[in-house]
Amino acid sequence: MTKVTLTVNGRAMSGECDDRTLLVHFIREKLGLTGTHVGCDTTQCGACVVHLDGRSVKSCSILAVQAAGSTVTTIEGIAGQGELHPVQAAFNTHHGLQCGFCTPGMVMTAVDMIARHGGDLDEHTVRHELDGNICRCTGYHNIVKAVLAANEEMQGAARQAAE
Amino acid sequence: MGMEGIGARVARKEDKRFLTGKGRYTDDMVVPGMKFAAFVRSPHAHAKINGIDIEAARAMPGVIDVLEGRQLQADGIGNLICGWMIHSKDGTPMKMGAWRPLAIDIVRYVGDAVAIVVADSAGEARDAAEAVVVDYEELPAVTSAVAALQPGAPQIHPEAPGNLIFDWQIGDPAATDAAIAQAAHVTEIEILNNRLSPNPMEPRATLGIYDAAEDHFTCYTTSQNPHVARLVMSAFYNVAPENKLRVIAPDVGGGFGSKIYIYPEEIVCLWASKKTGVPVKWTSDRTEAFLTDAHGRDHVSKVKMAFDKDHRIIGLKVDTIANLGAYMSLFSSAVPTYLYATLLSGQYDIPAIHANVRTVYTTTVPVDAYRGAGRPEATYLLERTMEVAARELGLSPAELRRKNFIRSFPHQTPVIMNYDAGDYDASLNAALAAADWDGFAARRAEAESRGMKRGIGMSCYIEACGIAPSQAVGSLGAGVGLWESAEVRVNAVGTIEVLTGSHSHGQGHETTFAQLIADRLGVPIASVNIVHGDTDKVQMGMGTYGSRSGAVGMSAIVKALDKVEMKAKKIAAHLMEADESDIVIENGDVKVAGTDKSLPWFQVALAAYTAHNLPSGMEPGLKETAFYDPSNFTFPAGCYIAEVEIDPETGKTEIVQFVAADDFGNIINPLIVEGQVHGGLAQGIGQALLEEVRYDEQNGQLLTASYMDYAMPRADDLPSFTLSHQNTPCPGNPLGIKGCGEAGAIGSPPALINAITDAIGINHLHMPATPLKVWSALQDGQMRQAAE
Ligand code: FES
Numbered sequence: 041m042t043k044v045t046l047t048v049n050g051r052a053m054s055g056e057c058d059d060r061t062l063l064v065h066f067i068r069e070k071l072g073l074t075g076t077h078v079g080c081d082t083t084q085c086g087a088c089v090v091h092l093d094g095r096s097v098k099s100c101s102i103l104a105v106q107a108a109g110s111t112v113t114t115i116e117g118i119a120g121q122g123e124l125h126p127v128q129a130a131f132n133t134h135h136g137l138q139c140g141f142c143t144p145g146m147v148m149t150a151v152d153m154i155a156r157h158g159g160d161l162d163e164h165t166v167r168h169e170l171d172g173n174i175c176r177c178t179g180y181h182n183i184v185k186a187v188l189a190a191n192e193e194m195q196g197a198a199r200q201a202a203e
Numbered sequence: 204m205g206m207e208g209i210g211a212r213v214a215r216k217e218d219k220r221f222l223t224g225k226g227r228y229t230d231d232m233v234v235p236g237m238k239f240a241a242f243v244r245s246p247h248a249h250a251k252i253n254g255i256d257i258e259a260a261r262a263m264p265g266v267i268d269v270l271e272g273r274q275l276q277a278d279g280i281g282n283l284i285c286g287w288m289i290h291s292k293d294g295t296p297m298k299m300g301a302w303r304p305l306a307i308d309i310v311r312y313v314g315d316a317v318a319i320v321v322a323d324s325a326g327e328a329r330d331a332a333e334a335v336v337v338d339y340e341e342l343p344a345v346t347s348a349v350a351a352l353q354p355g356a357p358q359i360h361p362e363a364p365g366n367l368i369f370d371w372q373i374g375d376p377a378a379t380d381a382a383i384a385q386a387a388h389v390t391e392i393e394i395l396n397n398r399l400s401p402n403p404m405e406p407r408a409t410l411g412i413y414d415a416a417e418d419h420f421t422c423y424t425t426s427q428n429p430h431v432a433r434l435v436m437s438a439f440y441n442v443a444p445e446n447k448l449r450v451i452a453p454d455v456g457g458g459f460g461s462k463i464y465i466y467p468e469e470i471v472c473l474w475a476s477k478k479t480g481v482p483v484k485w486t487s488d489r490t491e492a493f494l495t496d497a498h499g500r501d502h503v504s505k506v507k508m509a510f511d512k513d514h515r516i517i518g519l520k521v522d523t524i525a526n527l528g529a530y531m532s533l534f535s536s537a538v539p540t541y542l543y544a545t546l547l548s549g550q551y552d553i554p555a556i557h558a559n560v561r562t563v564y565t566t567t568v569p570v571d572a573y574r575g576a577g578r579p580e581a582t583y584l585l586e587r588t589m590e591v592a593a594r595e596l597g598l599s600p601a602e603l604r605r606k607n608f609i610r611s612f613p614h615q616t617p618v619i620m621n622y623d624a625g626d627y628d629a630s631l632n633a634a635l636a637a638a639d640w641d642g643f644a645a646r647r648a649e650a651e652s653r654g655m656k657r658g659i660g661m662s663c664y665i666e667a668c669g670i671a672p673s674q675a676v677g678s679l680g681a682g683v684g685l686w687e688s689a690e691v692r693v694n695a696v697g698t699i700e701v702l703t704g705s706h707s708h709g710q711g712h713e714t715t716f717a718q719l720i721a722d723r724l725g726v727p728i729a730s731v732n733i734v735h736g737d738t739d740k741v742q743m744g745m746g747t748y749g750s751r752s753g754a755v756g757m758s759a760i761v762k763a764l765d766k767v768e769m770k771a772k773k774i775a776a777h778l779m780e781a782d783e784s785d786i787v788i789e790n791g792d793v794k795v796a797g798t799d800k801s802l803p804w805f806q807v808a809l810a811a812y813t814a815h816n817l818p819s820g821m822e823p824g825l826k827e828t829a830f831y832d833p834s835n836f837t838f839p840a841g842c843y844i845a846e847v848e849i850d851p852e853t854g855k856t857e858i859v860q861f862v863a864a865d866d867f868g869n870i871i872n873p874l875i876v877e878g879q880v881h882g883g884l885a886q887g888i889g890q891a892l893l894e895e896v897r898y899d900e901q902n903g904q905l906l907t908a909s910y911m912d913y914a915m916p917r918a919d920d921l922p923s924f925t926l927s928h929q930n931t932p933c934p935g936n937p938l939g940i941k942g943c944g945e946a947g948a949i950g951s952p953p954a955l956i957n958a959i960t961d962a963i964g965i966n967h968l969h970m971p972a973t974p975l976k977v978w979s980a981l982q983d984g985q986m987r988q989a990a991e
């Protein structure tokens with residue numbers, strides 16, 4: 041057993057785990073943050089995406105001990121209590137989720153995508169960028185719509201803020 | 204319709220919890236003292252078990268116990284069953300082999316469960332499972348149904364000689380043969396329907412909790428129908444009587460059919476919890492899901508379609524072999540029979556049909572219903588045949604279909620179904636216009652100039668939803684009735700709880716069901732809660748599959764609402780000293796029509812509970828229950844058009860447009876209906892282009908057991924879709940709705956294969972149309988041309 045301490049959603053948290061424990065299991069089982077999901081065992085589905093030191097990563101692809109000392113944001117931490125991040129709100133408006141299982145990973149990927157691509161997201165880029173996230177319910181149509189709409193809105197807000 | 208009523212495009216109420224990571228799925232559940240299970244699974248497709256040595260495993264760190272099939276059998280836990288009896292054409296009942304929750308003497312597919320390990324952590328349970336030594340004596344495997352029927356094929360169950368489960372038929376063989384004999388033209392084709400893995404993103408999971416003090420079991424499980432699970436586990440598997448077994452299906456991350464069935468793991472974890480005295484949780488990983496979740500499709504069919512000189516279909520003959528895998532899963536026998544062959548008339552007026560279906564055991568995981576269940580197989584067969592026939596007859600695909608459409612309703616087909624309403628021309632015309640079919644020639648020429656091959660294809664599907672009239676399905680062999688239940692509870696403050704036997708695992712019931720209440724009573728949907736998925740809260744229900752929750756589940760709510768309204772009106776009439784027949788409920792108020800007398804809804808509800816001033820003899824309270832048994836199936840139908848561009852250098856298909864024109868009858872929430880169509884289309888396109896379960900034919904190993912080997916449709920494999928809705932309301936239920944959950948998966952595969960074969964100028968290509976297959980077909984064509 042090894043003690044792992046990291047900053048999760050702005051709070052220092054720690055827990056004991058086996059050396060072989062994956063970050064995703066540590067987050068779910070030791071920290072009780074069950075919004076991050078496990079959908080596969082080959083790092084293909086993206087249900088487990090979190091932000092690690094500001095980058096989106098599949099939390100099933102690294103060990104908890106490797107993440108010690110880093111800063112993690114999970115789906116529970118991207119908006120204030122009771123609030124929705126613009127990406128979350130856009131998923132709701134455009135019906136970008138059905139069973140909700142892929143959704144946390146999708147949202148975390150989308151937030152990161154918008155941060156990296158800023159103003160020049162188009163349908164083609166969104167579809168390409170979502171390559172690492174599988175959704176079995178929505179056919180992606182409304183997810184793509186939601187990401188583009190959130191991007192629009194966030195660019196608009198950024199422009200207003202700059203003016 | 205109001206802002207939130209029927210027909211309103213309301214964003215979903217349930218989204219917030221999923222979007223913020225607060226969904227509660229089975230694997231999220233934690234109870235005090237909970238331990239973890241791993242299953243010891245067969246690495247062989249077919250083998251005799253000569254012995255199981257658990258001693259080393261028992262001594263592993265963290266292990267609480269290792270349990271085997273013999274102990275389970277000794278405790279009286281029963282075998283798994285198929286709940287739909289089919290008789291062969293010679294009158295003999297289907298031949299069901301024994302399916303033990305934990306195999307004892309023989310394993311019959313890779314992944315067949317042999318023992319369960321319970322340990323402090325999931326990791327320790329897995330380590331110990333690997334330390335269980337099973338002495339297997341390998342037997343020969345057979346993975347294809349056709350091969351399993353050959354003389355000398357490995358025999359899988361003693362109960363089913365030659366691996367034949369049943370040899371069933373429907374329709375009139377003599378009339379069909381006569382039609383073929385006198386036909387002006389007969390189109391013949393062989394159809395393969397590729398085997399698929401449903402792959403809901405949430406893997407199956409279960410948590411079994413035994414309470415020794417109460418002698419009571421609780422089962423959390425990833426189920427589409429928790430009540431049926433409880434019934435079957437009680438009545439057939441002998442886990443516990445129904446009053447001692449609570450089944451909870453909390454948030455469920457997609458099902459698509461694969462979570463209808465009762466699998467060994469739920470039963471074994473409940474039993475293991477009693478044996479070990481601790482709650483036992485098991486969560487499948489994706490590899491286990493590929494190995495053990497029921498697969499779908501896997502049909503091989505020969506088709507003859509006969510036409511008269513005016514291109515009218517006069518007969519259809521179908522011979523199908525369906526692979527049911529190693530054991531008969533819960534509804535497996537119904538899928539290639541009553542959910543398949545009864546739809547073989549399609550949208551066409553066909554006077555004579557005969558279908559023969561043989562179902563077969565193989566050493567593969569059980570096959571059961573997957574989104575569409577039988578109807579995609581029927582549609583693919585018919586619509587591929589129609590396309591080939593149109594080419595052979597020199598007609599446009601639309602023209603051949605128009606010549607054969609059913610245009611008067613009700614229409615009795617020769618294969619049981621009685622279509623109640625439809626307008627197939629409307630969907631065809633809408634799709635042709637949306638796809639600009641007439642402009643295709645120019646688009647093809649333009650693609651040609653870029654060296655690309657462009658093709659267009661259509662499919663006109665019909666399906667049957669809202670399963671189903673209980674008496675009818677009972678006479679056809681179903682073990683259960685297929686009604687639905689609802690309870691509408693009005694609280695004293697006027698807010699409402701609706702308890703339903705339907706189960707939502709992505710379909711949005713919490714919103715659409717609330718919209719129905721909003722529509723009727725004028726209360727905001729925020730005041731309505733939908734309760735489902737727990738046998739302690741909802742008395743009984745049949746669950747969600749076959750696009751039945753709208754047509755059947757909501758009809759039950761309508762019936763309960765009728766009763767609630769009637770009582771509320773009586774109370775209001777009494778309070779306002781008016782005649783009951785003058786009372787109307789509008790925008791949240793209960794009014795006396797034509798006067799300014801009115802009471803807010805909540806005051807009527809409150810009056811029902813204070814009971815200070817009720818009509819004499821009336822019971823207090825405002826809560827009503829109803830069961831709704833449908834009078835017929837519903838018949839959604841539509842037309843899909845796919846346009847593709849193929850790169851001849853690589854064989855890769857790009858979908859340049861996909862048009863769906865559907866008639867679902869009345870629609871409660873277009874936003875949600877569109878989402879259902881999108882998701883269905885993605886699965887159908889996946890089947891047509893990407894997905895295929897493959898077993899090694901020699902040793903029966905599953906070759907496609909991960910997302911590296913099984914191609915799931917991803918965002919960049921798919922286009923955005925163009926949808927439209929036509930509406931012929933369903934006359935058979937109070938809301939006029941037909942169901943929309945499966946259409947996309949049913950109608951899309953033939954449209955795509957028709958488009959691809961159109962692009963590359965051949966008649967036949969089996970799914971999935973991978974780049975290799977398409978490229979090879981192009982090379983063959985070039986070689987043939989060169990040789991000619
Ligand atoms: S669970 Fe991490 S990618 Fe699937």
Ligand code: FES
Nearest residue numbers: 138142175176177
């Ligand atoms: S919403 Fe169900 S997997 Fe994406």
